[in-house]
Amino acid sequence: MKTPVFAVDVGYGNTKYAHRAASGTVATGMFPSLAPLAASRSLSSFSEGVLGVRKVVTVTIDSIEYEVGPDVPLTAAYGKTGRALADDYVLSDNYAALLFGAIHFAGLTHIERLVLGLPVHNMKKYAAALRERFTGEFDYGHGRILIDKVVVIPQPMGSLVIATSSRNGGFGRDDEHLVVDVGYFTTDWLYAVGISMDDKRSDGEPGGASQVYQRIATLIGDDEGEQVEGIELIDKALREKKPYFFFGKNIDLAPYVQKAEPIISGVVKKMQNNVGRMPNVRSIILSGGGAALYATAIRRAFPRLVIELIDSPCIANARGFLLVGEAGLARERRAA
Incomplete structure (x- = not known):
């Protein structure tokens, strides 16, 4: 075809x-x-x-x-x-x-x-x-x-276009937005003025959701006395909001996500240093499969800005x- x-x-x-x-x-x-x-x-x-x-x-x-x-x-x-x-x-x-x-x-x-x-x-x-x-x-x-x-x-340009198309009037020519795409291995951010990209304030950092999953695996391994290798199943459990099954136990992952917070905060701090305070930004648009993991840290870093989670962020x-x-x-x- x-x-x-x-x-x-x-x-x-x-x-x-x-x-x-x-x-x-x-x-x-x-x-x-x-x-x-x-x-x-x-x-x-x-x-x-x-x-x-x-x-x-x-x-x-x-x-x-x-x-x-x-x-x-x-x-x-x-x-x-x-x-x-x-x-x-x-x-x-x-x-x-x-x-x-x-x-x-x-x-x-x-x-x-x-x-x-x-x-x-x-x-x-x-x-x-x-x-x-x-x-x-x-x-x-x-x-x-x-x-x-x-x-x-x-x-992140894909998520910016989807966010623009979902609004009746799109983005104004001078409207400023920050698109944050939290992927599996990298976190990317795109500073947009209208539909144009500001190269100096757009960047990315190795440090996506997989690093959080790996940290969770290490912490579970320390508690259980067994090495955890299946971070794909940790990813699946978090996406489906289910316990992680490990050697006959259903493990609640919420406490481990909290303990992995320093990894997320480190990436957000690097983004913060790149984009500045952003007083003119109308919203931060969160996208990517790891968006929910990073939402709390991004809200803490930019408390006065509107945070939007895009529909079906993974796709x-x-x-x-x-x-x-x-x-x-x-x-x-x-x-x-």
Whole structure:
């Protein structure tokens, strides 16, 4: 299937995607950003229908097979889940496997404009490499995929566009807002005047939700006398507001989140030093899968400012990327 614009937010925690369905509505999807090596054999295929079929796909990158999808295992022996937490993550084969997995689940074979995002502090470093790597013709093991053009934008720009589009009059030309995107591995902030970005007051910092989860895992390990390796399950428990199950115990995570507060406060302080007091800012817009974790610390740092939590914060960037791509494509077609 051909689509004019396909937007993918390949995050460190989850891969989110959005495209325009035939009905005109926006279709979205999400799965964990885990790309373990595919198993050499699948016992479930011999289960005679007793076991359910998992929603995963095998993606081949440079002759190596990776397994990605909504039902990819969240746990693995010795914590080897196939997650990559590194600053050059976008250059990894894991990233490519997740991106092609999103294309597969959307059922696409031809994309006129692929819109991707990068952490603010990595735009200059990796934007050109992404455009070069993913423009052209590909075959990840399931047939030919054609991508005509790749557009790379700062990740928080997606949430800014969604926040603007959700208001009847949008943002005024001179209205100032701060968009804070709390991701799995990084926290990015974008200082916007209208729909324009202030480069000097926009930045990012390694220190997203995963560092909080890792701290919680360490604290639980200290209390229980056992090493905790499954931070993906800590993430899942917090998102679903459920206890974390560990060696027969249901553990309330709320006290551990409080004990991890210094990690959150450290990142917020760096952001505070970059943006200043912001007396003219109309609101701080919180987005990203870790937004709820950071909300209290941000309210404490900016007590006189309005704090807004964007709807469906985890998938907001992908939805915004789609609008950016559609607007750009429309401008190109008018100019032609």
